[in-house]
Amino acid sequence: MQTTEHVVEGARHLRGRYAIVGVGETTYTRGAGMTTRALACWAIRNAIQDAGLTPRDVDGMLAYQLGDSTSSTFVAGDLGIRPDFFMDVYGGGSSTEALVGLAMGAIEAGMCSTVVIYRAMNGYSQSRIGGTGRPESAIAGEQLHERPYGWSTPGQLFAPSFMRHMYEYGTRPEQVAMVRVAHSRHASNNPKALHRKRVTVEDVLASRMICTPLHLLDCCVETDNATAIVVTSIERARDLRHPPAVILGVVGRTCKPRPDMHYQHGPITAVAAKWAAPRLWSAAGLGPQDVDVTGSYDAFTFTTMLQLEDYGFCTKGEGGAYVASGTIELGGQRPNNTSGGHLCEGYTHGVSMVVENVRQLRHDADDSCPIGADGRRAHTYDYREGGCRQVRTVNVTANMGWGTPAYGSALVMARTA
Amino acid sequence: MAVSGQYLGMALSIPDLDGDNAAYFRFCAQGELRLQRCKACTLMRYPPGPACPWCAGNAFEWTPVSGRGTIYSYTEVRHPVQPAFRAHVPYLVLLVELDEQRARPTEHEAIRIIGNLVTADSALAPPELIQAAGIGSRVRVVFASAGTDVAIPLWTLDAGQPAGAMPWRYPE
Numbered sequence: 001m002q003t004t005e006h007v008v009e010g011a012r013h014l015r016g017r018y019a020i021v022g023v024g025e026t027t028y029t030r031g032a033g034m035t036t037r038a039l040a041c042w043a044i045r046n047a048i049q050d051a052g053l054t055p056r057d058v059d060g061m062l063a064y065q066l067g068d069s070t071s072s073t074f075v076a077g078d079l080g081i082r083p084d085f086f087m088d089v090y091g092g093g094s095s096t097e098a099l100v101g102l103a104m105g106a107i108e109a110g111m112c113s114t115v116v117i118y119r120a121m122n123g124y125s126q127s128r129i130g131g132t133g134r135p136e137s138a139i140a141g142e143q144l145h146e147r148p149y150g151w152s153t154p155g156q157l158f159a160p161s162f163m164r165h166m167y168e169y170g171t172r173p174e175q176v177a178m179v180r181v182a183h184s185r186h187a188s189n190n191p192k193a194l195h196r197k198r199v200t201v202e203d204v205l206a207s208r209m210i211c212t213p214l215h216l217l218d219c220c221v222e223t224d225n226a227t228a229i230v231v232t233s234i235e236r237a238r239d240l241r242h243p244p245a246v247i248l249g250v251v252g253r254t255c256k257p258r259p260d261m262h263y264q265h266g267p268i269t270a271v272a273a274k275w276a277a278p279r280l281w282s283a284a285g286l287g288p289q290d291v292d293v294t295g296s297y298d299a300f301t302f303t304t305m306l307q308l309e310d311y312g313f314c315t316k317g318e319g320g321a322y323v324a325s326g327t328i329e330l331g332g333q334r335p336n337n338t339s340g341g342h343l344c345e346g347y348t349h350g351v352s353m354v355v356e357n358v359r360q361l362r363h364d365a366d367d368s369c370p371i372g373a374d375g376r377r378a379h380t381y382d383y384r385e386g387g388c389r390q391v392r393t394v395n396v397t398a399n400m401g402w403g404t405p406a407y408g409s410a411l412v413m414a415r416t417a
Numbered sequence: 418m419a420v421s422g423q424y425l426g427m428a429l430s431i432p433d434l435d436g437d438n439a440a441y442f443r444f445c446a447q448g449e450l451r452l453q454r455c456k457a458c459t460l461m462r463y464p465p466g467p468a469c470p471w472c473a474g475n476a477f478e479w480t481p482v483s484g485r486g487t488i489y490s491y492t493e494v495r496h497p498v499q500p501a502f503r504a505h506v507p508y509l510v511l512l513v514e515l516d517e518q519r520a521r522p523t524e525h526e527a528i529r530i531i532g533n534l535v536t537a538d539s540a541l542a543p544p545e546l547i548q549a550a551g552i553g554s555r556v557r558v559v560f561a562s563a564g565t566d567v568a569i570p571l572w573t574l575d576a577g578q579p580a581g582a583m584p585w586r587y588p589e
Contacts, residue, residue: 136427136499136500137428138421138428138429138430139427139428139429139430140429140430140431140432140435141435141438142464144429144431144438144442145464145531146531147427147499148424148425148427148429148563148569149510149531149532149533150494150497150498150499150501150502150505150508150510150533151510151531152498152499153498156492156494156498156510159490159491159492159510160489160490160491160492160510160512161490163490163491163492163552163587164489164490164552166587166588167490167552167585172588173588173589208495208496209493209495209496210494210495210496211492211493211494211495211496211510212491212492212493212495212587213492213587258470260464262463262464262529262531263489263490263512263529264462264463264470264526264527264528264529265525265526266525266526266527267525268489268490268512
């Protein structure tokens with residue numbers, strides 16, 4: 001029986017050896033009016049073009065889904081990609097960063113050289129994560145200990161961790177609501193975000209209660225969209241269209257002990273990030289204090305707060321004060337989800353927050369700032385509504401993907417190796 | 418023989434090959450909460466499963482437990498998603514820490530069981546009862562029949578609540 005903490009060392013030999021060189025997405029809508037296959041093609045085409053590549057340059061594909069999307073073989077064929085490597089992984093949140101690591105591994109193993117990772121979902125019009133309200137089939141297996149209790153949606157399943165955090169640390173609803181407030185301010189400067197309207201703490205607390213402690217505005221949006229990223233070696237990256245977003249470290253899907261949804265291992269206020277953090281930071285060769293911009297999976301306001309705590313951006317238990325302090329807002333010390341994230345921009349199970357941080361590292365956030373004579377956006381750093389969302393100095397970013405309280409993934413990127 | 422049941426209009430199905438769940442719910446139908454106790458390391462586990470999370474042993478015996486515990490966390494559901502619960506909001510989903518095996522095998526571990534707050538006769542709790550429960554409340558197990566060989570374990574407020582201490586409730 002193992003009772004001591006397991007100390008890990010991340011793999012330093014791959015630090016700086018791989019990069020994200022292309023990012024792409026569809027629009028974020030409710031009612032795309034097309035298949036996940038068509039959405040995937042749209043996002044991947046954009047990502048490949050963004051990289052300055054053609055489909056013939058791509059020889060690896062990774063996708064993830066929950067039985068709600070189109071697999072790589074169809075999408076590859078549609079786009080004229082002939083993969084030497086592909087894999088369709090089961091999963092939602094926490095997949096993105098882990099798949100970046102798998103892409104690096106496939107290239108390192110000589111299985112392929114350039115990998116597209118995509119997630120395509122009609123999360124509003126077809127398969128809604130929050131449930132459709134349609135009658136369910138007979139309850140069996142593990143579900144016998146969940147669904148008979150009306151305990152089935154992500155919000156319902158995660159709520160015991162959130163409530164216990166409030167109980168143990170005195171975390172207040174108005175503190176956590178500041179995550180939504182911050183992300184809505186960011187989204188107001190993101191022309192492609194679904195919800196661009198800025199909200200206040202009062203708006204969040206006045207929105208209807210879904211299940212305590214989650215008001216409607218503590219929950220992410222449901223949208224139809226696809227997102228894609230392109231991973232390749234640093235050598236290949238050097239002569240492509242944009243400065244590479246260099247990968248320093250990746251972890252995932254790291255688990256707590258007893259990684260099912262039944263909270264047998266406590267404290268239940270500690271999430272998988274606590275176990276992922278040592279491997280992540282030692283692989284990346286730096287720590288949370290060195291990070292300029294974070295992307296923390298905001299399925300709910302609380303998931304962002306818990307991950308920021310357990311990756312070490314603030315002291316455990318002080319997440320409420322931390323997210324309410326202005327630190328995570330544009331203009332603050334370490335902005336989080338500058339696109340508006342899943343709470344406001346749209347829901348793509350994590351890829352979109354990596355897309356955003358790649359653009360931040362390129363100094364090329366697609367806000368409403370004017371395009372200068374050199375063809376590049378002339379960022380104003382005026383973060384008022386409708387303005388800029390480029391962070392002034394971005395050398396290192398961290399993405400934190402959430403599956404459940406019990407498992408997650410993370411990715412650290414930098415401007416230079 | 419495969420077990421099937423009905424609870425709040427939801428169909429339950431336990432095929433023959435799922436012996437762990439079949440036994441768990443059969444004991445519930447007999448009014449007993451029993452957990453698997455590993456024959457090698459003597460630790461109990463939840464939910465039912467084929468191996469011991471502490472020593473990977475496979476031999477076990479079904480051991481009766483007191484069915485008493487403390488609410489460790491909860492959520493009050495106001496927006497129903499599953500059709501069966503539309504007529505029952507608000508309802509409480511409890512995470513109950515059993516009295517047995519608390520802080521074992523490490524200080525962080527416990528047997529924690531999900532279930533709803535109900536009346537003493539197993540009906541989902543009315544609003545005034547919901548208002549009385551929170552983190553720290555003492556509860557005991559009761560069962561709602563869902564068929565011949567299956568009952569659903571649920572939780573009702575126990576007689577002996579901690580003196581002087583109010584349960585913690587979501588602040589609103």
